Amino acid sequence: MKEIFTRHSGNPIITTDDIPGGCRSVFNPGAVFFNGKYILMMTVRSMDNLPKLWVATSCDGINFKAEDHPVDLPKDERYSKYEFCNYDPRITKIDGEYYVTYAISGFFGCRIGILKTADFQKFERVSFVHEVGNHNVVLFPEKIRGMYACLDRPQHGSIMNMWVSYSPDLIHWGESDAVIISREGFWDGGKIGAGIPPIKTPKGWLEIYHGVRESGGSPMYQLGCILMDLEDPSKVIARGRYPILYPKETHELTGFIPNVVFTAGAILEEKTGKLKLYYGACDQCICLATAKLDDIIEACYQE
Numbered sequence: 001m002k003e004i005f006t007r008h009s010g011n012p013i014i015t016t017d018d019i020p021g022g023c024r025s026v027f028n029p030g031a032v033f034f035n036g037k038y039i040l041m042m043t044v045r046s047m048d049n050l051p052k053l054w055v056a057t058s059c060d061g062i063n064f065k066a067e068d069h070p071v072d073l074p075k076d077e078r079y080s081k082y083e084f085c086n087y088d089p090r091i092t093k094i095d096g097e098y099y100v101t102y103a104i105s106g107f108f109g110c111r112i113g114i115l116k117t118a119d120f121q122k123f124e125r126v127s128f129v130h131e132v133g134n135h136n137v138v139l140f141p142e143k144i145r146g147m148y149a150c151l152d153r154p155q156h157g158s159i160m161n162m163w164v165s166y167s168p169d170l171i172h173w174g175e176s177d178a179v180i181i182s183r184e185g186f187w188d189g190g191k192i193g194a195g196i197p198p199i200k201t202p203k204g205w206l207e208i209y210h211g212v213r214e215s216g217g218s219p220m221y222q223l224g225c226i227l228m229d230l231e232d233p234s235k236v237i238a239r240g241r242y243p244i245l246y247p248k249e250t251h252e253l254t255g256f257i258p259n260v261v262f263t264a265g266a267i268l269e270e271k272t273g274k275l276k277l278y279y280g281a282c283d284q285c286i287c288l289a290t291a292k293l294d295d296i297i298e299a300c301y302q303e
């Protein structure tokens with residue numbers, strides 16, 4: 001299959017050298033175009049090994065300047081026991097407001113927090129999604145059948161697939177339904193999870209997700225694409241057979257965790273119809289690759 005993504009020649013675009021004060025690694029950012037600027041919310045693993053959320057800003061989507069401190073998460077007595085490792089932020093604009101879903105691991109296991117922000121400086125707590133045992137949660141950019149909707153990834157033992165859930169208020173979630181399951185023997189034959197916020201297209205909701213399979217005794221993370229029905233995302237319209245991005249460059253093959261390309265954010269350039277995909281490589285650094293939206297849609301139909 002012809003490669004549809006063009007990697008930026010200056011990859012990685014963000015490394016540990018770009019984080020004031022230094023860090024162990026910087027990876028898996030959410031992305032949004034806000035007030036004429038490209039914003040990334042990154043995962044920064046500090047020297048003590050704990051990942052934190054960290055904002056960086058750019059005028060061109062390539063050269064980013066990181067803030068000089070991590071995101072100051074809202075302090076809330078009731079929830080502080082969960083705040084330990086914070087990572088994989090995903091940003092979704094809904095009705096003109098910006099929401100961030102992110103993973104929180106601690107003594108209780110992994111669960112997902114939702115934040116809201118008006119400026120990417122101050123963040124307020126909205127809620128937590130589900131109980132522990134859920135991961136890779138990303139909000140749809142608009143309500144579906146009158147409800148907020150998210151893709152999520154409940155874990156039942158070793159079974160980890162992509163689901164959709166609904167909420168009237170972003171607090172109470174339910175009506176969950178499976179969307180896609182892992183394909184035995186394929187590149188996405190192990191666990192799978194949502195990546196970027198779904199993009200509305202005339203063909204359906206486009207989602208770029210990650211799939212994992214064992215490779216030489218350790219997991220390999222690759223990216224693929226699906227189209228979901230606009231009214232009922234549990235109905236999959238098309239699912240590409242091949243990964244659309246897989247570890248290939250040296251920094252995608254070796255790093256903090258080898259053989260990982262993992263995305264949590266992308267920005268669609270409306271004028272050119274091109275998608276800027278931001279992705280973490282090996283939980284170590286941040287890269288950029290670009291593809292035509294139409295080519296990604298076409299890749300969904302390759303069987």
Ligand code: BMA
Nearest residue numbers: 028087088221257260262283
């Ligand atoms: C997943 C997440 C990501 C990470 C990936 C590969 O479970 O925790 O943050 O990039 O593993 O290590």
